[in-house]
Amino acid sequence: MGLLEKIEQYTNRGTDKVSNKTAYSKFIDLGFPSLKNEEWKYTSLKKIIANNFEIENQGEEITDQEIKNNSLDLDNKVVFLNGELYQKPTISGVKIEKNIDHSPKYNDAITALNAALAENGYNITVSENTIVDKPLEILFLTKNKSENLAQYRNEIIVKKNSSIKIIEQVKNLSTNLCFSNMFTNINLEEKAIIEFNKLQNNNESQIIVDNTNINQETGSNSTFNTLLFGGAFTRNNLNFSQNGERCESNMNGVVILDNSEFADNHTYMDHLKANCESNELYKGIYLGKSKGVFNGKIMVRPDAQKINAFQANNNLLLSDDSSINSKPQLEIYADDVKCSHGCTIGQLDEDAIFYMNTRGISKQDAKAILTYAFASDALNKISIPYLYDVAKDLISKKLNVDLSF
């Protein structure tokens, strides 16, 4: 039975199953997006939604050891096990609780489905003038007896003059497929700062569709790092909207895929007010039969003058069976702006490899050094030293080389 039928079967069992009825009817109207949908032109959900996902959880027990093994083991941790909030830290000035917001915030069918049925998630509020110095780790773990759909709906509010750093991971511990439909809404008030790191180092039974909306007020600053090192299917939608002047938004991504992994990164940068800035840098490395999609859109609304918006997407195709589809877009309705995008697709420089060979560096090491150097521009944007090391470690494992230089 396909996912759509399963969902209908589930909601037919009782009206209380649907938290937001408008969102649910919106989802039923739209249905899962097909390749005809411009935003899903290169990303097919057809095979995925044909799977027999259970809507209700039949979670297996997750031990403390498993949590430890799968987390970065930071001091401040929020842990969800099979959809339930299991652990949360106490941090002064930060309120963390279960999210019960089902307000109609949705962009498309998938987010509408999330709004309609998601029952869990976190709500983090950082009060005014609070600097949270230790990074906060958020971990979603699932271990299921069957293939299942896991939906989370989260909200982060960073109040005036406050700042927080977050590292989020979504992991499936079983070999049964897990379809995680994540939705996170982030509101940054005046002069608030956030650094959000998404570490997506998943196994082949993890499917993720992630939607994150970031709403920024005057003078706020957001940095979003996506570290994507694996997963059967990953689709990230990052939507920034700058609702005040002098905002800054930064998006960085490192994508390394192998085998038949698939990743699609969609970003949408909406400049509504004047005097703002955005920077975007996505690096993709594709091995094996992996496939990548990048879609970055910069929108500058009328009267949003003095905008600087820069976007770059660089890709390395290292195997003949890998492929990339890239769609950088600019939509500009104001004249006094500086906007640019650049996209490159290519290989490692043969001359550089030869140069290193002549100096006694093996071909494999030379390739690793160059590949790592390629990714490091984006990697350097991570401000948490520990996470930087973890990422470097994961890259060397993925590329199967020693990067301990």
Place this chain on the structure above:
Amino acid sequence: MKKEELSEDELLEKVTSTEYKYGFTTNIDSDTIPKGLSEDVVRIISKKKEEPNWMLEYRLKAYRTWLEMKEPDWANVNYPKPNYQDIIYYSAPKQKKKLDSLDDLDPELKKTFDKLGISLNEQKRLSGVAVDIVMDSVSVATSFKSKLADLGIIFCSISEAIKEHPELVQKYLGTVVPARDNFFSALNAAVFSDGSFCYIPKGSRCPMELSTYFRINEAGTGQFERTLLIADEGSYVSYLEGCTAPQRDENQLHAAVVELIAMDNAEIKYSTVQTWYPGNKDGVGGVFNFVTKRGICHKKAKISWTQVETGSAVTWKYPSCILKGDHSIGEFFSVAVTNNLQQADTGTKMIHLGKNSKSTIIAKGICAGKSNGSYRGLVQISKGAKNSRNFSQCDSLLMGDSCGSHTFPYIEVKNSSSQVEHEATTSKIGEDQIFYCNQRGIGTEEAIALIVNGYCKDVLNQLPMEFAVEAQKLLEISLEGSVG
């Protein structure tokens, strides 16, 4: 001589108040059929053109395909959808007899061409350009025909080619742009009334520039011309295309199809200066320009598209190259200027199929007034197109705070030995650039002209000499006040 200094606002005011200089009509008798489209209309057109049966079949098949198709709406343009039953599909200037020389041409018609600045005789003497002129729907004059025939080059109207070279037309028509390709190509295949046909034989180099001039004259007509250009092995041809229309309050439809075939080692250079009536400054009237242009490159062949687009109320045009052969080359150079309420969604498609194929895209957009300009392009490198290379650059220059400029590139790469680069920028003319010029005694207006010319130079340099001069003048007219 002291030039009056204008503020930026005044400059823009001047820009938006310039009128269309080709906006006159010619009073000549014309042979038109009633409005509307049906199978009968297709049959009438075919009959009027005295076409063979296979051509009628081709048209009817295209018409039936068209009936099942929907008008595309994915382009970033807004316009009232034309009523296809409210268009005259055939209109021809009445001719008493077949013309032998240009001296027999209707004096009224001749006057029109003089006004347009294409004095046939003069061109004959001075520049050595062979011109085929298509007015409303029918080719009215072709110059230099006999001289070209000596070299084995066939250059005539397509209706003539259907009659005299049916084997060539039948073999190649619709092979690059099939009727079912899109809504407008199907419409064109059903009702096209004329256009140009050109065949360059093996190993020959066309000694002069070939040129077609299109003009819509009759009110309420649509122009659907079809161009078929075949460059046989090892040949070379440079082809120019120009177009104008009278000033009218209604929207006229222009849906053309251009097919280029470059056989092994052949080279085609196709240049367009598009100056259809853009509508007045309130956006009333103007031509809807929905054109399908595509070329196929066989082994080591090269197709180069160059376009200067300043006219039309709505433009929807993507000259493309299918790089089928190994070592084939595709190029696209474009300057698109939009002003007032004009909208342009233009770009190219480079489809790499052959090994070591190369493509270059340089697209420059200039938007002024309340206009919107979009670049939409596709670079597709298939799995077998090893060692392919693409370089794309699309820049937009914004003049005025209520215009919009957009870029929608699609890049699809399916092998690991190809390299693709794409870059796009959007900006306005820097205050510091103008200040620098002012400092050196160059007025603001001249400074803008200087900068715009420099900005478009990469593309204008690609145009043949005669056109480059015309194109520069066109830029001046389109942006008059800021370019002078």
